[in-house]
Structures are given as C-alpha cells and as structure tokens.
Amino acid sequence: MPFTVAIVGRPNVGKSTLFNRLVGRKLAIVHDLPGITRDRREGRASLMGVDFLVVDTAGFEELGGDSIEARMRFQTDRAVEEADVALLLIDARAGVTPLDRHFADHLRKAKTPVILVANKCEGKAGAPGLYEAYGLGMGEPVPVSAEHGEGMYELFEALMPHAQKAGVVLDEEDEDEFPPFPDEAADAVAEDEAEPDPGRPLTMVIVGRPNVGKSTLGNQLLGEERLLTGPEAGLTRDAIGVEWTHAGRAVKLVDTAGLRRKANIYDAVEKLSVANTLESIRRAEVVVLVMDAAQILDKQDLTILRLIADEGRALVVAVNKWDVVENPQVALGRLRDRLETSAPQVKGVRTVTISALNGRGISQLMDAVVDSWAVWNRRIPTAQLNRWLAEVIERHPPPALPGGRRYKIRYITQVKARPPTFALFATKPDELPESYVRYLVNGLREAFDLKGVPIRLFVRGGR
Numbered sequence: 001m002p003f004t005v006a007i008v009g010r011p012n013v014g015k016s017t018l019f020n021r022l023v024g025r026k027l028a029i030v031h032d033l034p035g036i037t038r039d040r041r042e043g044r045a046s047l048m049g050v051d052f053l054v055v056d057t058a059g060f061e062e063l064g065g066d067s068i069e070a071r072m073r074f075q076t077d078r079a080v081e082e083a084d085v086a087l088l089l090i091d092a093r094a095g096v097t098p099l100d101r102h103f104a105d106h107l108r109k110a111k112t113p114v115i116l117v118a119n120k121c122e123g124k125a126g127a128p129g130l131y132e133a134y135g136l137g138m139g140e141p142v143p144v145s146a147e148h149g150e151g152m153y154e155l156f157e158a159l160m161p162h163a164q165k166a167g168v169v170l171d172e173e174d175e176d177e178f179p180p181f182p183d184e185a186a187d188a189v190a191e192d193e194a195e196p197d198p199g200r201p202l203t204m205v206i207v208g209r210p211n212v213g214k215s216t217l218g219n220q221l222l223g224e225e226r227l228l229t230g231p232e233a234g235l236t237r238d239a240i241g242v243e244w245t246h247a248g249r250a251v252k253l254v255d256t257a258g259l260r261r262k263a264n265i266y267d268a269v270e271k272l273s274v275a276n277t278l279e280s281i282r283r284a285e286v287v288v289l290v291m292d293a294a295q296i297l298d299k300q301d302l303t304i305l306r307l308i309a310d311e312g313r314a315l316v317v318a319v320n321k322w323d324v325v326e327n328p329q330v331a332l333g334r335l336r337d338r339l340e341t342s343a344p345q346v347k348g349v350r351t352v353t354i355s356a357l358n359g360r361g362i363s364q365l366m367d368a369v370v371d372s373w374a375v376w377n378r379r380i381p382t383a384q385l386n387r388w389l390a391e392v393i394e395r396h397p398p399p400a401l402p403g404g405r406r407y408k409i410r411y412i413t414q415v416k417a418r419p420p421t422f423a424l425f426a427t428k429p430d431e432l433p434e435s436y437v438r439y440l441v442n443g444l445r446e447a448f449d450l451k452g453v454p455i456r457l458f459v460r461g462g463r
C-alpha cells in the first residue's frame with residue numbers, strides 16, 4: 001500500500017479543490033453546492049517528490065435516518081480507516097462551525113492520526129478562523145489555500161513524519177528513501193534544541209589577541225552601564241559574569257574574571273592562547289572580537305575568526321583605538337576590504353569602530369551585539385526558503401551531471417537556528433560542486449539578511 005492521505009471535512013470547505021491541487025488534474029467535481037462530491041475519489045499525488053495516494057471523501061453529514069447520508073458516512077469512515085493520515089479540512093473564512101466540531105469529535109475516536117488543515121487562508125480573511133481552529137483541540141492547524149496553492153510546503157512538512165512511518169515512495173527516478181532530516185543536523189537539534197527564552201539574557205564574550213584593549217572595553221562596558229543605571233543598580237554579578245539591560249534586552253558579559261585578571265598583570269609579550277580563546281568562545285552566544293585599528297586582521301585575528309565561525313557563534317568585530325587613527329575614512333575603507341577578502345565565512349559581519357579608552361562607539365557596539373544575536377536565532381519559514389530556492393536555481397542552475405543528466409535539487413528547509421542551519425535535499429549530494437554550495441550559502445545570506453553569522457548547509461539525498 002502506498003502512503004495514503006484521506007481528505008475529510010464538512011461540505012464546501014474545499015476538499016475537492018485540495019484534492020485537485022495535490023493530484024494536479026481535474027479529477028473530482030468541484031461545485032459550490034454542498035454535498036456534491038458523493039463518492040470517494042482516489043488519485044496519485046506528489047508533494048516535493050514524495051508520492052502518495054490521496055482520497056477525497058464525500059463530507060459526512062450529521063447522522064440521520066437518511067440512507068444516502070449513512071452510506072456517505074460509511075464511505076468516509078472506511079477511507080479514514082484505510083489511510084495513514086487524515087486531513088481534517090475546515091474553511092477558515094467561515095470559522096469553526098458546529099459541524100466541524102462534530103467532525104473533530106468523530107475523528108478523535110479513529111485510530112488514524114489527523115492533521116487539521118485550515119483552508120481558504122489566502123489574504124487576511126482566514127486569520128480569525130485559523131485562531132479559532134486551535135480550539136478544536138486537534139493540534140496546530142496548517143494554513144493553506146487550496147485554490148491558490150499556498151501552504152503546500154507547510155502541508156508537506158506536516159505530512160512528512162507520517163510518510164516516514166509509512167515508508168515513503170519517491171518519484172520513479174530515485175528508488176531511495178527520503179530522510180526527514182540530515183543526520184548531522186538532527187544531532188545538532190538534539191544538542192541545541194532550546195529556543196531562546198525571551199527572559200534569558202544573551203551571553204557575550206570579548207576575545208582578541210593581547211593588548212588590543214579587551215579589558216579596557218570590559219571595564220568601559222560595565223562602567224558605562226553603571227553610569228546609565230546608577231551605582232550597581234541593574235547590574236548583577238554572579239560567578240559566570242555580569243548582567244545588565246541594553247535596548248530592552250538582558251545582556252550578560254561572561255568570562256569577566258579572565259578579563260580582570262589580565263588587566264592587572266599587564267604583560268607586553270603575552271601571547272595569544274588559542275585554547276583559552278576557544279574556551280571563552282564556547283561560553284557565549286555572541287563573540288565580540290576586538291582588533292587594534294593599527295593592525296587589522298593580522299594572522300592571529302584570522303585564527304580567532306576561524307574559531308568563532310567553526311563554533312557557530314554570532315560575531316561582532318570591534319575595531320578599537322579608533323581615537324588614534326589619523327585618517328578614519330581611509331582606514332574604514334581598508335578595513336571593509338580586508339574583512340570582505342579575508343573572512344568570507346562571516347561575510348557582512350557587523351563591524352563597529354570604538355574607543356574603549358574614551359567610550360566612543362560602545363553603545364553602537366552593543367546595538368550590533370543585540371542585532372547579530374537576533375539574526376543568529378532567526379528561523380525562516382520553509383515556504384519562503386523554497387520560493388527563494390526556485391528563483392536562484394532558475395537564475396543559475398547547478399551544472400549537469402556526467403552523461404548530461406540534470407542535477408535535481410528538491411527542496412530546502414531550516415533544521416535549526418543558533419547558527420542558522422539548512423538542509424538541502426538533492427539527488428547525488430556528493431556530486432553537487434562546492435562552488436554551487438557556496439553560491440547557495442551566499443544567496444541565503446543576501447536574501448534573508450543573515451549577516452555576520454556562520455551559515456551551515458548540509459546537502460542530503462536518499463540513503
């Protein structure tokens with residue numbers, strides 16, 4: 001038996017329209033008159049390369065003595081029973097009706113899992129009905145517009161776990177199985193699944209090679225916050241760090257013990273400790289890399305940049321000692337050039353010129369920290385990603401495979417944030433050239449404004 005999906009719901013919610021949309025042919029009769037679809041109709045459907053059987057049911061009417069209705073109901077129950085999953089459709093424009101509730105109650109008793117689908121959600125008219133749908137107690141409704149073809153990726157995502165359980169079938173070209181998540185990414189999700197709690201402070205560290213002004217910056221930050229908020233008010237300390245609020249967001253500077261210690265033992269020949277730097281980077285979400293304006297991006301800076309990118313942290317570059325720069329305009333141009341050419345992993349990274357000594361640029365630096373943290377946490381809806389993917393492939397398709405076969409990219413989804421991590425599903429993942437992957441990563445960064453954070457893209461195929 002192929003993976004089978006039954007579409008159920010009261011008359012006129014758009015079952016036949018959805019069926020047609022999935023099957024891609026005008027098979028069922030669509031009509032404005034309620035109850036026009038009398039029989040079960042089955043069709044082979046496909047979403048993002050996953051094939052399945054879709055069954056359009058006649059709406060079951062409320063129980064009555066009428067034999068036709070009883071028969072319809074029998075048909076629907078059988079369709080649900082035989083399906084791997086049922087889509088309970090409601091009309092979001094009409095809101096939740098008593099008949100919808102009746103359906104929900106009836107389906108709750110069935111063994112078949114149910115996905116609640118709110119149809120007619122194009123535009124804004126569906127919004128109230130969509131919220132009402134939560135009240136049915138059938139889980140989160142998937143908003144779609146069968147007529148306009150909207151929400152099909154979301155529907156696909158909702159179906160995927162059930163398809164997995166049933167053992168999905170791909171289109172004929174590939175007999176291999178379709179994994180829901182790339183393994184590495186799935187591991188990463190397990191390791192780091194927690195969404196940021198809005199009340200929890202973002203954590204930041206200050207790193208950089210010796211003498212660039214890390215301790216001065218740390219003291220300036222805390223001093224400034226003290227000035228702004230009164231002596232020690234709003235500034236809390238614990239063993240891990242110091243916490244305050246910037247632009248309405250709680251911020252915690254961690255690893256301050258190390259900073260203070262270093263300030264006391266001033267040592268001109270101190271060397272960069274990669275191990276200590278790595279340890280600091282791992283403690284925080286946002287890393288502020290301090291550089292000396294007189295020596296931007298020397299070898300040690302690049303080493304630290306690489307560590308930050310490898311650890312997947314959000315990054316802000318603070319170019320310090322700007323007070324002694326003689327020609328700021330020229331220096332700024334040179335700085336941008338060097339960053340663009342030497343640090344492609346973190347293209348577009350937020351760069352702020354500061355003077356830790358006199359406090360200039362500190363507030364802008366903190367703005368950049370908060371911004372970059374937000375980007376690091378961003379989640380992009382799958383539908384948006386795939387709309388983008390279709391465009392970039394159109395503009396610049398992947399090179400053909402040996403033998404002239406077309407390289408097929410199926411779809412893309414963000415599997416996690418912190419940092420933004422994407423899975424691209426494609427045939428022959430090993431044969432997608434590295435340059436094309438880079439093209440996609442750069443495109444993602446541009447299109448979704450993912451500046452200054454490492455982006456991960458796993459290319460996966462079947463097994």
Ligand code: GDP
Nearest residue numbers: 011012013014015016017030031120145146147
């Ligand atoms: P069924 O009785 O549940 O099979 O519903 P139909 O598929 O016959 O659709 C009933 C009516 O709703 C028709 O007039 C469709 O054109 C309309 N309809 C279906 N899907 C949508 C949608 O996504 N948006 C809007 N606005 N109307 C829809």
Ligand code: GDP
Nearest residue numbers: 210211212213214215216320321324355356357
């Ligand atoms: P760290 O080793 O990175 O913690 O660097 P420090 O904070 O100890 O600073 C090293 C030296 O640079 C000290 O002499 C500081 O006074 C000086 N310094 C730090 N920030 C600035 C700045 O913004 N402008 C200038 N002119 N000197 C600075």
